[in-house]
Amino acid sequence: MAQWLNDDEMGAWRAFVEVNAHLMAALEADLAPHRLTLGDYEVLVHLSEADERQLRMCDLALRLGLSPSGLTRRLDGLVKSGHVERRPSTADRRVMLATLTDQGLAAMRDAADDHVASVRRHLIDRLDAAQIDALREIFTSVGDGLGRTLTIA
Amino acid sequence: MAQWLNDDEMGAWRAFVEVNAHLMAALEADLAPHRLTLGDYEVLVHLSEADERQLRMCDLALRLGLSPSGLTRRLDGLVKSGHVERRPSTADRRVMLATLTDQGLAAMRDAADDHVASVRRHLIDRLDAAQIDALREIFTSVGDGLGRTLTIA
DNA sequence: GCGCAACCGTTGCCCGCGCAACCGATATCG
DNA sequence: CGATATCGGTTGCGCGGGCAACGGTTGCGC
Known part of the structure; x- marks a missing residue:
């Protein structure tokens, strides 16, 4: 194994993977009445x-x-x-x-209205300002990387 | 509209939504050779x-x-x-x-090996230690919220 | 102008997955 | 002990989406 994930990295990765799908499912469900x-x-x-x-x-x-x-x-x-x-x-x-x-x-x-409220309830309102900032920076950075790999490949 | 998203919140949300699917697709593609x-x-x-x-x-x-x-x-x-x-x-x-x-x-x-390397390349290695910590905290918190809404409903 | 490449959107085919219905097995309660 | 509810897994069906192939259109090189 070239380079494994340490505990912090593994924790972050697992938290992300496990919650991601559930979050999307919740947003989807809240939109269904419309x-x-x-x-x-x-x-x-x-x-x-x-x-x-x-x-x-x-x-x-x-x-x-x-x-x-x-x-x-x-x-x-x-x-x-x-x-x-x-x-x-x-x-x-x-x-x-x-x-x-x-x-x-x-x-x-x-x-x-309902959708924004749903995003707030499940995501935004559970985070403080610093975390919201971090969220944006994290995914912007990851997105830049993905764009780069795509254009390279 | 009850309560909209301000610029920071909207930026974080959009970055997340747009990159999320691409990230998963990239990991999937890297696993395909296996x-x-x-x-x-x-x-x-x-x-x-x-x-x-x-x-x-x-x-x-x-x-x-x-x-x-x-x-x-x-x-x-x-x-x-x-x-x-x-x-x-x-x-x-x-x-x-x-x-x-x-x-x-x-x-x-x-x-x-390849999968871990893929996770590193697309996600982990693009973040510093503080961001990795933030990522874990963010999704842990969101996951707690989802679990609560699920058990309530 | 002509031929060829690139582009744009649609269609057939397949896969992955959720829902409802179902059957066998087990637990519960009178 | 027997009836009923609940559980655990599979199947039919429908839907969403990707890939490859296709027809129509445009742009480019000669």
């Missing part, structure tokens, strides 16, 4: 922040860390429920623009 | 640490945070590849004991 998946909610958020409330499929897939096919299927559901519309781009006939409908925006706003 | 899923690896680890390298299905499912059916399917794969055996308990004829085979133990040991 008939939204966490993934669906993320779509609505990204679209709501975009120009004219629309994004190209590939851009959206990139932001969501989703494969092209995965995004197609996720959009299928959101289109069927009327939260999102597909409209072909006039500039480039290859691209499809996912556009947030008024109803989708309303659904997102409706769910936002 | 023909193991991250989930499979966790099974082997838990079994290797158990008495006589075996656990009841329900206990194992609990530790993995997996549904009964999910564990059945995951074991199917591990049994087929010879890493795990199913053996009925003599004490309680309802229970199945998942037991780690010698081959399974060897496979885990073979993968452990």
Whole structure:
């Protein structure tokens, strides 16, 4: 074994692994009454922040860390429920623009309160200011590393 | 909106959400050459640490945070590849004991080096001692909160 | 302009997993 | 002791998502 984890490192790693999934499951469960998946909610958020409330499929897939096919299927559901519309781009006939409908925006706003409260309850409010800062720095740093390894590979 | 997230909180939350999935995907990819899923690896680890390298299905499912059916399917794969055996308990004829085979133990040991190195490269080595400590405290605290809400509900 | 490469989105196929239903086994209580 | 509830594990079903393959579109080099 090249270099094992010491007790501190192992403790941190195990705590992270074990809690991570449960945290996401809890957030997902709190969002269920709004008939939204966490993934669906993320779509609505990204679209709501975009120009004219629309994004190209590939851009959206990139932001969501989703494969092209995965995004197609996720959009299928959101289109069927009327939260999102597909409209072909006039500039480039290859691209499809996912556009947030008024109803989708309303659904997102409706769910936002509960979702934010859920994030607060399960995560933010359990941490002090220093820990919140640490959380941001930790994952920013890890994210930088991942981006680097991806571009290298 | 009851109480929104301020910039620090939002920054921490977004960094966490965006990096989380990528981190897990990177660890998964590093484990792929060993023909193991991250989930499979966790099974082997838990079994290797158990008495006589075996656990009841329900206990194992609990530790993995997996549904009964999910564990059945995951074991199917591990049994087929010879890493795990199913053996009925003599004490309680309802229970199945998942037991780690010698081959399974060897496979885990073979993968452990790479996996630990992967965890180091993507996570641990990107953090200083204080951040590692903070990571453990953060997720321990969040985990306590989740456990409490689960037992209450 | 033409041919070829790269790009964009969709589809078929497969896997992993949760839920509900189910069966056999065990515990509990009258 | 017998009836009923509870437990432990498996199975059918549906859903979400990745991979490979494909058709249509655009950009690039000649």
